[in-house]
Amino acid sequence: MSSAFLEHVNVTVSDPEATAKRLETWFGWKVRWKGAAKNGGTTYHIGNDTSYIAAYTPPEAPKRSDTVSYHTHGxxxxxxxxxxxxxxxxxxxxxxxxxxxxxxxxxxxxxxxxxxxxxxxxxxxxxxx
The missing domain is CATH 3.10.180.10 (2,3-Dihydroxybiphenyl 1,2-Dioxygenase, domain 1)
Structure with missing residues (x-):
């Protein structure tokens, strides 16, 4: 059996810098990387040495969904x-x-x-x- 582990989760947020600051405050994490991302967006990688959350935002403001994730396939x-x-x-x-x-x-x-x-x-x- 392999020693697989979860490295990161990528989520779309409204403001990746603000998300990074909150994660730093809540959990003591640090920004591992930040920069240009897919389709002209911006991403911050916030976490520790082994795992992180990738907080992505597209160039235009992302839309919020009223859909409850527990009822959405995927x-x-x-x-x-x-x-x-x-x-x-x-x-x-x-x-x-x-x-x-x-x-x-x-x-x-x-x-x-x-x-x-x-x-x-x-x-x-x-x-x-």
Whole structure:
């Protein structure tokens, strides 16, 4: 069996620089790369040494969809991020004005969810005691 791992997820956002700043604040990540991208757009790669989120925006403002991703074939339902300190991470997210929801404390860890400015749902989970 191979030792495959997920390197990145690419999502379309309204402002990749603002998305990068939020991800840096929430999760302590850094911009790994930024620059010109597909079809004249711009992309920021934000993450750590092994994985990242590619935040892409086309040259014209992307349109928001009212479609719920859980009902869309191939929809991105959420991005899950593992953290060491769930409570401190939730405090940082709430300090930015975001509402957290769907808290769960079950094996193998504790978690909560929230939606960012672009409507992307994040699951934040901790496996620490």
């Amino acid at each position: 929809g991105l339902n959420h991005v899950a991020v593992v953290v060491d300190d769930l409570d401190a991470t939730e405090d940082r997210i709430k300090a930015g004005g975001y509402r957290t929801h769907n808290h769960g404390d079950y094996e193998p860890g504790r978690r909560f969810y929230f939606d960012d400015d672009d409507g992307i749902e994040f699951e934040v989970v901790s496996y620490a005691d």
